[in-house]
Amino acid sequence: MGAELPEEARVNSVKNRKVLVVEDSRLIHKMYEVMLRPTTLLSAFNGHEGLDKLGQSPDVDLIILDINMPKMTGLVEFLERVKTTPAMAKIPVIIVSTEGKEEEVARGLQSGAVAYLRKPFQPEDLLKIINRIESKQTAA
Amino acid sequence: MSDATHMTDPPPVADAPASGDAPVRAERDAMATLRRAQQLVSDAQAAIEEASRVVGQGGGAGPAGGAEARLAVAENERQELAGRLAEVEHQVGRLMTLYVATYQLHATLDPAEVQSTIAEIALNLIGAEQFVLLLIDDEDNGYEVRIMQGEADARWEQTERYTGGDPLVDAALADGGLRFGPTEESPALAVVPLRVQDLTVGALVILKLLDRKPAFVKEDHDLLDLLGAHAASAIFASRAYAKTARKLRTLENLIRLVNKG
Numbered sequence: 191m192g193a194e195l196p197e198e199a200r201v202n203s204v205k206n207r208k209v210l211v212v213e214d215s216r217l218i219h220k221m222y223e224v225m226l227r228p229t230t231l232l233s234a235f236n237g238h239e240g241l242d243k244l245g246q247s248p249d250v251d252l253i254i255l256d257i258n259m260p261k262m263t264g265l266v267e268f269l270e271r272v273k274t275t276p277a278m279a280k281i282p283v284i285i286v287s288t289e290g291k292e293e294e295v296a297r298g299l300q301s302g303a304v305a306y307l308r309k310p311f312q313p314e315d316l317l318k319i320i321n322r323i324e325s326k327q328t329a330a
Numbered sequence: 331m332s333d334a335t336h337m338t339d340p341p342p343v344a345d346a347p348a349s350g351d352a353p354v355r356a357e358r359d360a361m362a363t364l365r366r367a368q369q370l371v372s373d374a375q376a377a378i379e380e381a382s383r384v385v386g387q388g389g390g391a392g393p394a395g396g397a398e399a400r401l402a403v404a405e406n407e408r409q410e411l412a413g414r415l416a417e418v419e420h421q422v423g424r425l426m427t428l429y430v431a432t433y434q435l436h437a438t439l440d441p442a443e444v445q446s447t448i449a450e451i452a453l454n455l456i457g458a459e460q461f462v463l464l465l466i467d468d469e470d471n472g473y474e475v476r477i478m479q480g481e482a483d484a485r486w487e488q489t490e491r492y493t494g495g496d497p498l499v500d501a502a503l504a505d506g507g508l509r510f511g512p513t514e515e516s517p518a519l520a521v522v523p524l525r526v527q528d529l530t531v532g533a534l535v536i537l538k539l540l541d542r543k544p545a546f547v548k549e550d551h552d553l554l555d556l557l558g559a560h561a562a563s564a565i566f567a568s569r570a571y572a573k574t575a576r577k578l579r580t581l582e583n584l585i586r587l588v589n590k591g
Binding site: 215216217218220221224225288289308309310312313314 | 422423427447450451454455459
């Protein structure tokens with residue numbers, strides 16, 4: 191069939207959603223804000239802040255989680271907290287990592303993350319992953 | 331089928347003689363049948379022409395062949411549009427990245443934050459694993475090593491000031507032109523001079539990219555160009571602001587002392 195039709199509805203797929211971004215870089219926070227506009231974004235700069243935000247807004251639809259988080263023992267701790275809390279357990283988590291973190295990525299996926307993305311990435315890479323998650327949720 | 335029915339059972343003719351003229355009646359019936367047949371042939375021809383027009387220029391392939399040809403054309407158009415849409419989305423992504431980088435560089439007047447934004451762009455958007463950020467020292471116009479990311483080349487380690495020696499870096503600092511390496515004399519992959527109003531306020535020296543990134547791509551060149559101009563003006567503005575704020579504080583303290591005395 192040749193070139194696949196781009197998922198033109200993908201921006202719409204996150205339009206009315208709430209996304210929690212746990213990331214220590216202001217630049218990347220801004221990137222998500224522009225990329226996912228007009229999605230409601232909750233920004234956290236470390237894991238503890240992320241858990242606080244989740245506690246205040248458990249109706250989050252998606253979590254984007256940077257692996258290199260300060261103020262948190264590790265990615266697994268954050269994920270385990272999310273996955274063992276009934277109100278949050280079903281929230282899909284996307285791991286964002288830099289090169290050389292393959293072991294942590296594997297552990298993250300084992301702990302319940304649904305996808306991962308390596309920096310640097312293009313905006314369309316993230317949108318494709320989000321759309322895939324949305325499609326799976328719709329199919330289920 | 332209706333014709334056959336019509337032929338065997340003609341409609342009654344009002345002006346037919348009452349009796350004895352069967353041949354005349356038969357001839358009249360035959361003429362009516364003939365006119366009806368001509369009408370049917372004409373209708374059929376019109377229907378065929380209409381069908382040919384609807385299914386396209388099928389030639390001898392018939393309606394099905396015409397429909398397939400149209401489907402193939404539509405599929406080609408769909409693929410072409412899909413390709414163009416993907417290209418447009420990629421361009422939008424590129425512009426988005428450039429916008430965010432520019433926005434973030436100018437979002438603060440704190441020199442330390444500007445430096446950290448430059449490092450984030452190099453690390454997270456370009457994919458530089460090892461790099462050095464040189465900034466001019468206002469006191470003596472030499473260049474200080476302000477950020478060293480990754481395990482840099484031995485010649486950069488333990489260095490707080492850049493005193494020259496790397497031909498690529500020296501050339502970029504001298505004429506303000508972007509340089510790409512490595513060369514025999516320099517391990518730098520790129521030297522981005524940070525230049526504002528003919529003054530080179532520093533340089534970003536990229537020494538190594540991430541392993542999965544074999545070379546710079548088109549998008550990186552845009553970002554390197556952007557850094558050259560916007561990082562320089564952001565550094566310049568933040569330093570000027572910091573200097574002014576410092577002078578203001580000094581003057582305020584002086585005034586306070588004078589007033590006390």
